[in-house]
Amino acid sequence: MAKDKGKKKLGMTTLIFIGLFLGAFTGIILYYFVPSGYVRDTVLVDGIFYVVGQGFLRLMQMLVVPLVFCSLICGSAAIGDTKTLGKVGVKTIVFYLFTTALAISIALAVGTIVKPGLGLDTAAIQTQEVTVAESTTLTETLLNIIPTNPIGALANGTMLQVIVFALFVGIILAKLGEKVEVVSNFFAQFNDIMMEMTNMVMMAAPIGVYCLISRTFSNIGFSGFIPMAKYMLCVLGALAIHCLGSYSALMAIFTRLNPYKFIRKYFPVMSFAFSTATSNATIPMAIETLDEKIGVSKKISSFTIPLGATINMDGTAIMQGVAVCFAAQAFGITLTPTDYLTVIATATLASIGTAGVPSVGLITLSMVFASVGLPVEAIAMIMGIDRILDMARTMVNITGDAMCTVIVANQDGALNRDVFNSK
Numbered sequence: 001m002a003k004d005k006g007k008k009k010l011g012m013t014t015l016i017f018i019g020l021f022l023g024a025f026t027g028i029i030l031y032y033f034v035p036s037g038y039v040r041d042t043v044l045v046d047g048i049f050y051v052v053g054q055g056f057l058r059l060m061q062m063l064v065v066p067l068v069f070c071s072l073i074c075g076s077a078a079i080g081d082t083k084t085l086g087k088v089g090v091k092t093i094v095f096y097l098f099t100t101a102l103a104i105s106i107a108l109a110v111g112t113i114v115k116p117g118l119g120l121d122t123a124a125i126q127t128q129e130v131t132v133a134e135s136t137t138l139t140e141t142l143l144n145i146i147p148t149n150p151i152g153a154l155a156n157g158t159m160l161q162v163i164v165f166a167l168f169v170g171i172i173l174a175k176l177g178e179k180v181e182v183v184s185n186f187f188a189q190f191n192d193i194m195m196e197m198t199n200m201v202m203m204a205a206p207i208g209v210y211c212l213i214s215r216t217f218s219n220i221g222f223s224g225f226i227p228m229a230k231y232m233l234c235v236l237g238a239l240a241i242h243c244l245g246s247y248s249a250l251m252a253i254f255t256r257l258n259p260y261k262f263i264r265k266y267f268p269v270m271s272f273a274f275s276t277a278t279s280n281a282t283i284p285m286a287i288e289t290l291d292e293k294i295g296v297s298k299k300i301s302s303f304t305i306p307l308g309a310t311i312n313m314d315g316t317a318i319m320q321g322v323a324v325c326f327a328a329q330a331f332g333i334t335l336t337p338t339d340y341l342t343v344i345a346t347a348t349l350a351s352i353g354t355a356g357v358p359s360v361g362l363i364t365l366s367m368v369f370a371s372v373g374l375p376v377e378a379i380a381m382i383m384g385i386d387r388i389l390d391m392a393r394t395m396v397n398i399t400g401d402a403m404c405t406v407i408v409a410n411q412d413g414a415l416n417r418d419v420f421n422s423k
Contacts, residue, residue, distance in 0.1 A: 016268065019206035020213055020275050027217025040218075049215040056208025059201045060281035063194060065157050067284060068306040069166050070191035075302030076170025077184060088408055089167075092304050095404045096312040097348060099250070103242050103314035104321040104347045108340055110238040111325025116231040118329045160310050198284035209275040216387050231326050231382065235389050238318045239396045247403045255410045257420060259403070265293045266402055274395045277387070279309040282398050290405060295419030300409040308401030315393025315400075320347045320368050327369065327378035339372040346371040 034040045145160050147153040153161035173184050248259035263270075269289050273282045286305050290296040324343050328335050335343075346368050366376050382389075409415040 015206035016209055016272055016275070019208075019210035020271060023210040023213025023275075024217050026210070026214040027219075030214070030218040045215055045218050049211040049218070053208060053211035053215055056201075056204055056211070057276065057278065057281065059204070059208075060276065060278070061157075063198055063201060064280040064283065065154055065162060066190070067194040067198065068280075068309075069154065069162055070187050070194055071283075071287070071302040072163060072166035072306055073170040073173065073187045074191050075299050076167050077173040077187075078299035078302075088300065088303065088412060091408050091411065092307060092404060093311070095407065096308060096400075099242075099246065099400055099404070100312065100314050100317050100348045101344055102246055103238075104317040104344050106242050106246070107235075107238045107318040107321025108325060108343065110234055110241070111322045114230070114234050114237075115325070115329050116234045116322065117326040117331075163307055163310060195284065195288075202285070205272065209272070212277075213275055216391075228382065231322065232389065234322045234326070235319055236392060238322055239315060239392055242314060242318060243396050243399055247400060251403050251407060254407045255415075257406070257410075257417070261420070262294065262403065262406065263399070265289070266399065269402070270395045270399055273398045274391045277391045277394045279313075279394055279397050279401075283309055286398060286402060290402060293419070294402075294406060295416030296405055296409045297414035297416075300412060300414045301405050304405040304408055305401055308404060309398070312401050312404070313397055315396035317347045318396070319389055319393050320365050323365055323379070323382060324368060324372065324374065326382070327374045330378060330381070331375060333374060335372060342371050343368060 030040060030044065145164055147158070147161035147165055150161070150165040152158075153165065169187075173180055173187075244263075248263075251257060251259040251262065266289060269282055269286050272285055273279065276282070283305055287298060287301045290301045290305070291298050321343065324335070327333075365379055369376050369379065406415060406420075
């Protein structure tokens with residue numbers, strides 16, 4: 001039975017990869033070889049591809065709030081001891097904030113050395129309208145974590161508030177034990193329902209991925225990349241350094257495990273994150289992969305993964321760091337060491353409570369720009385190519401969540417090393 005299940009999973013992963021590559025191929029063919037017209041633009045790109053792709057994303061987003069809510073309740077209740085839960089929570093949050101600050105430091109270093117904005121012809125780049133985010137203070141950020149109306153937070157999908165409320169419920173269920181057994185069973189069973197619903201939705205993943213990627217490439221082709229190639233390479237380079245360097249080093253130091261074996265096993269989740277460009281959509285797949293292939297107990301992953309999808313945005317922080325350097329260089333603005341520290345602090349705090357949905361990083365980027373007096377108009381220059389970068393940084397975001405989970409699970413004795421080391 002287990003063998004059959006493994007084959008099924010392998011089949012789905014393969015199909016998602018096929019959908020990814022076929023989508024890219026279809027998009028490029030449409031962009032370069034099919035003339036603009038009703039069939040190409042209205043029927044295919046903005047019709048079938050848009051409806052099916054967005055429909056799939058909405059199905060995944062439909063699952064997120066109830067799944068995260070139940071998963072966190074079950075996870076925190078399973079940990080049981082509030083002291084242990086507190087230790088796991090503190091370790092996880094400290095790790096997430098540390099890696100985010102490290103990520104943006106790497107990005108600023110790469111941006112300063114490579115200088116992607118130097119000598120750029122800003123007139124040659126198509127710009128779009130920029131959505132400016134409202135700046136929030138540290139006090140407001142911290143207070144916004146606490147829900148004034150938990151039902152409202154669930155209804156609006158305010159993830160950090162949902163997480164806080166779920167943790168409270170889970171801790172109380174663990175504390176009261178048998179007195180609330182019926183309620184505990186309800187959430188456990190509802191969590192099973194959500195997992196099964198996720199499996200059903202995931203059956204549509206290859207088609208959803210195909211349509212999303214097809215539409216992306218049919219809109220931008222390769223021509224839109226050329227003026228911004230240096231900026232793109234900077235972002236992708238910084239993402240690679242952080243993912244393959246920083247994460248791998250931390251994992252090797254804290255667990256003595258082979259990080260590249262982890263990346264190989266976790267790659268299907270990474271590719272799914274790349275194709276959907278949303279951290280939230282990967283939560284169910286991430287928890288399952290960590291359990292079955294890497295040996296992390298679900299009581300840990302059901303806590304750390306949803307939390308990471310909300311507060312751990314290393315890929316987004318890297319984009320923001322490079323974008324700051326790019327904008328400053330393009331507009332001839334000199335940044336001081338204090339400005340760099342301000343960017344690190346602002347981007348790290350901005351990652352807390354950022355929604356794990358496509359292109360949200362561009363909105364929070366306006367806050368980072370405002371903190372050091374950079375013109376928000378510069379954001380418009382990078383909007384045209386952001387979709388591809390958004391996909392890449394989402395992949396890094398979810399990889400960081402998973403590596404943190406492995407480290408925390410290892411320290412808590414909730415990691416099966418035999419499963420990790422198996423083929």
